Amino acid sequence: MPALREISFTVREGEFIALVGPSGCGKSTLLRILAGLVPPTEGVVLYEGQTQKSVNLDSAMVFQSFALFPWLTVMGNVEVGLEARGLSKMARRKKAAYFIDKVGLDGFEEAYPRELSGGMKQRVGLARALAVEPKLLCMDEPFSALDPLTTLALREEVLMLWEDQTMPVNTIIMVTHIIEEAVLMADRVLVLSSHPGTLLADIPITLSRPRDKKDPVVDELSDNIFSLMA
């Protein structure tokens, strides 16, 4: 049985898309296909009108487990993606420092991941992804390894970075299993079913930001999405 079937949707530049679905529905696989990390067995991904044949170098990924190199400092972890793109040492250092500053990690440059709280580790993951100046930021359950208060702080910080006109990234696709998180953050919520993962609904969220989790409309939208998945 295929992991994913009959999935077709368009992501417009500047949108914040959330992919939600029950665990094992293939949403993380779909995200990897969109970033070009995994080729689809059937079907195509079009990026700016062209068929995507390999890793999309305009994209970057933020992982649930942070995926940091424990033997590298914060600066080293942020620079590592830039090294792969052939930047000189000086250019790497300058660019990494800029994005370290943007995510609030200034002062932690020489810290190792073991010295950091979960929130700070994910900020490193975010700075590393942003440093390659992606047009498309893919985030796979970016807050699910964090405690609830850290999650609240990081969600708002991600939205601030997305809304920041000086940042190159303007399109975000985020996988989450928390429906409320999708409704609070995204412009559109794509709902997947499982076995195989198919697209059940594409729900626009037109509420203005900042959104309030106690807003009854947030509750109503979350309930609707939940009943689709149930």
Added chain:
Amino acid sequence: MEIEPLPQVSASKVIGLLEYLDDSNGKEDIYRLAEEIHYELGELLSVIKMAEMLGLAETPGGDVVIQTLGRDLLKNKMVERKLIIREQLTKLPIFQRLTQFLQESESGRLDRETILEELSRCLPHENIDDLFKTVVNWGRFAELFGYHSDTRMLYLDEESFPSGS
């Protein structure tokens, strides 16, 4: 002034608490908050205590209430947020003592063991290893202190020790 230990919490948790309160008309019952966010009460009280020490929240009765400075912090981007926290940290006796201790050293830097000794002298009943980690994390966040874990040296950030160059 009496030196108080820092609760073992990260800046992210304190900012998260402010975000929660901001979404709750600025105030919440502490017990209800612990339930809502599935926090053990003691852990939540540590976060609240740190927010209080920084002047970002207060706890009248059984509630936790965001203060004007807490709201100002949320309105700002990360760089300005860090400046607010930096200013508040410099008012805390523990940071004042360590800053003075580092300034009195020749190069504005001291090894971890010396700092631990000073902390145990000031706070003999505290777990000094944990306190050191917390101080380093807040000091780094506010760019007051730097810490090089390979050489185990704590030092004043350049702006706090301009004459150290």
